[in-house]
Amino acid sequence: MATCLLFAIVEMAAQDLYPKNEAVDVQDYIFNLTLNDENNVIIGEAQINVAFKDKVDTLVLDLIGKSQKYGMEITTVLEGDKVANYSFSKNKIHILPSESKENTRTFKVFYEGIPERGLVISTTKFGQRSFFGDNWPNLARHWLPSVDHPYDKATIEFRITAPEDYDVVATGEKLEESNLGNGFKLTTYKEPAPVAMKVVTIGVTKFASKLLDVVHGIPVTAWVYPENRLEGFSDYNVASKVLDYFIENIGPYSYAKLANMQAKTQWGGLENAGTIAYFENSVTGKNTVEALIAHEIAHQWFGNSATEASWNHVWLSEGFATYFSILYLEHVYGDEKRKDELALDRKQIIDYYKQNPSPIVDLTIKDPMRVLSINSYQKGGWVLNMLRHKLGDDLFWKGIRHYYGTFRNSNALTDDFRKAMEEVSGEQLEPFFQQWLFTKGHPEIKWDWSYEKGKVRIDLEQIQKHHPFDFPLEIGIVQDDELKIMKVTVNKKSEVFEFALEARPDNIVLDPNYWLLFEEKI
């Protein structure tokens, strides 16, 4: 997602501690939900199809139990059509499957209550009652019994019964919209690709909606508040251009549709699979959110389809979305735009590091809300920029396509990405990944230059406290308004570089084309 707020300070803790059970693999969810206008109680029936690997084991689902006003109560749990052996406490449902050799089972959880979070029941900025799913990172458990961690992805179907004057959009392809004749309407959506609970959603309010385009067979739609109809259709129209760019350059899109939805969300944008939520004021009619739209659409490949298997590796989602948004902007507006964006990000990374000296993949974090930082977004993006420079455009894009092709609709860790890039490039990338992703900091470079006897001399020192970094560096020699690039490799604490030059240059600049993340020290 794209955050609006300043990042919280990362506290020291342990890593992603979600109790994964690899013996249990959810195949699909069907969520029947009934919404009403009298109160905020939702009535739910979740059908969960599970495949047990190797052995039939206890199925553990996340669901926030009732405590005072908010939370869910379970009325019954079935295995097939029989009452299941289950317990519900501490926000976990434990279901003990019956004795049987059947490795695939269907369970149903019947529940109701008022969700405190996850499903935001509120009013739009125009005062219209609204229901919006806002799950990232682990809020699905407030309204959807599920394995609420991205390591277990499943197909999903929403069957929403809501007052008949609402319009309903949700993750997936629309299968049914039926007036039930009792003041309610049933709307069904099904997403055949596996999705993580962090990025499934519904939107229920009065909408204006429009088919903007069909790109490579994918319908691109806008769902905006009726009061914002024309401005919203205009602002979200750029989504089809972005979708085309990513399909052409990365690979096939994974979901049934691409809906762009104006929404109540705690984020600037939330990349829900195929049904992206953008903050209410994203609609201005002035095309001010193109970069945000590109960021959220990039997530459909990275984060949604190729998904981090552990929260500590969330840069595979946010760093990628950050950089692929920049790649899209570079494609549309040229290389100066890339440099401008990276210059802004570099400043943020340097400032952030002074307060939070931690690596991008920070295994000390256990709370998924705390993995979001300048490190996972901007620095993750910068690492991809440096990897692109190291490999060259051709190998970089080949590697990206290979990584996506391998982990599409699946899960990956940082090492999986490294191996994919190594397979394509034939390069050993372990040192690069180690120094930029698993080690804190960046080169802090103090340097000076002089000219004497037909030679430029550059004295360069890495003054950061820890080990010296190893990196390619471009040195720009400016003479008569022309920029000449000299390429060197820096890997020692102190180094001297000399180049023959007929006349004294007008100026020397380090990294004029923004390929190195470093801090220039005076």
Ligand SMILES: [Zn+2]
């Ligand atoms: Zn994002």
